[in-house]
Amino acid sequence: xxxxxxxxxxxxxxxxxxxxxxxxxxxxxxxxxxxxxxxxxxxxxxxxxxxxxxxxxxxxxxxxxxxxxxxxxxxxxxxxxxxxxxxxxxxxxxxxxxxxxxxxxxxxxxxxxxxxxxxxxxxxxxxxxxxxxxxxxxxxxxxxxxxxxxxxxxxxxxxxxxxxxxxxxxxxxxxxxxxxxxxxxxxxxxxxxxxxxxxxxxxxxxxxxxxxxxxxxxxxxxxxxxxxxxxxxxxxxxxxxxxxxxxxxxxxxxxxxxxxxxxxxxxxxxxxxxxxxxxxxxxxxxxxxxxxxxxxxxxxxxxxxxxxxxxxxxxxxxxxxxx
Numbered sequence: 001x002x003x004x005x006x007x008x009x010x011x012x013x014x015x016x017x018x019x020x021x022x023x024x025x026x027x028x029x030x031x032x033x034x035x036x037x038x039x040x041x042x043x044x045x046x047x048x049x050x051x052x053x054x055x056x057x058x059x060x061x062x063x064x065x066x067x068x069x070x071x072x073x074x075x076x077x078x079x080x081x082x083x084x085x086x087x088x089x090x091x092x093x094x095x096x097x098x099x100x101x102x103x104x105x106x107x108x109x110x111x112x113x114x115x116x117x118x119x120x121x122x123x124x125x126x127x128x129x130x131x132x133x134x135x136x137x138x139x140x141x142x143x144x145x146x147x148x149x150x151x152x153x154x155x156x157x158x159x160x161x162x163x164x165x166x167x168x169x170x171x172x173x174x175x176x177x178x179x180x181x182x183x184x185x186x187x188x189x190x191x192x193x194x195x196x197x198x199x200x201x202x203x204x205x206x207x208x209x210x211x212x213x214x215x216x217x218x219x220x221x222x223x224x225x226x227x228x229x230x231x232x233x234x235x236x237x238x239x240x241x242x243x244x245x246x247x248x249x250x251x252x253x254x255x256x257x258x259x260x261x262x263x264x265x266x267x268x269x270x271x272x273x274x275x276x277x278x279x280x281x282x283x284x285x286x287x288x289x290x291x292x293x294x295x296x297x298x299x300x301x302x303x304x305x306x307x308x309x310x311x312x313x314x315x316x317x318x319x320x321x322x323x
Contacts, residue, residue, distance in 0.1 A: 040234050055220070058071070088232065132208060156199065171189070174192070182225075182231065225266075244268060
């Protein structure tokens with residue numbers, strides 16, 4: 001191999017991306033390459049560890065819970081910025097007239113989530129069981145336990161929603177997306193979010209979960225939904241076999257009924273392994289052409305229409321096939 005002339009050495013940057021050495025000779029691309037590499041490398045730990053660590057610090061130090069709302073809004077902004085800096089697919093960043101609608105979905109659903117946590121003292125009154133929650137564990141340990149339990153319940157509710165038509169009509173709102181980016185994770189019909197919330201948190205409430213841990217769980221779910229639907233081409237490594245990351249979850253949004261019947265997990269893929277629904281293809285790339293609902297290509301896109309659509313046509317045979 002010929003040696004690189006000394007005069008050109010300062011114009012060459014070697015970056016390790018996906019285990020391949022890419023030589024960049026254009027000096028103007030060096031900074032951009034380094035930034036993209038760092039974004040891709042740090043995005044997963046930033047959301048899974050960084051965001052939750054900050055939330056735990058806020059709660060453990062007795063700060064106002066409003067800072068958790070600020071935290072979530074901040075991470076939404078970070079997601080938007082980094083999706084443009086290191087995108088998986090640039091076309092996913094292009095609005096299809098859905099930005100305002102997605103904002104309304106996020107605003108309503110996250111507000112309802114906060115209200116549900118605030119109603120915690122009232123819900124406790126209806127729990128006849130003594131608390132068995134391990135509150136002697138450190139706060140991070142309690143959050144991990146809550147994540148593990150809620151992940152099973154929500155994953156099973158998600159799985160069933162693809163098999164019971166009434167539930168599918170509500171869940172179809174989420175599958176009507178025409179592009180994949182972080183905000184998609186917060187786009188749900190409020191009633192379907194309620195169903196998933198009940199399925200995931202009922203065991204926690206019966207166990208006597210503290211309100212602080214429940215609030216941390218709400219933040220963790222929000223961060224995970226942003227991460228799971230993210231358009232950032234972040235590194236996943238071996239975690240793609242364990243966690244419900246974006247490269248795995250995109251297959252769930254394939255518009256074909258058979259192909260999209262996979263990867264229901266919220267936080268992990270453990271329940272998918274149990275159900276036999278875990279799937280990953282390292283070669284296939286999901287594009288805009290693969291998204292949406294195959295049987296309903298003209299699914300309503302306006303917010304209020306999406307809220308009302310599930311209440312029509314339950315007996316329509318055309319609605320029997322689900323994604």
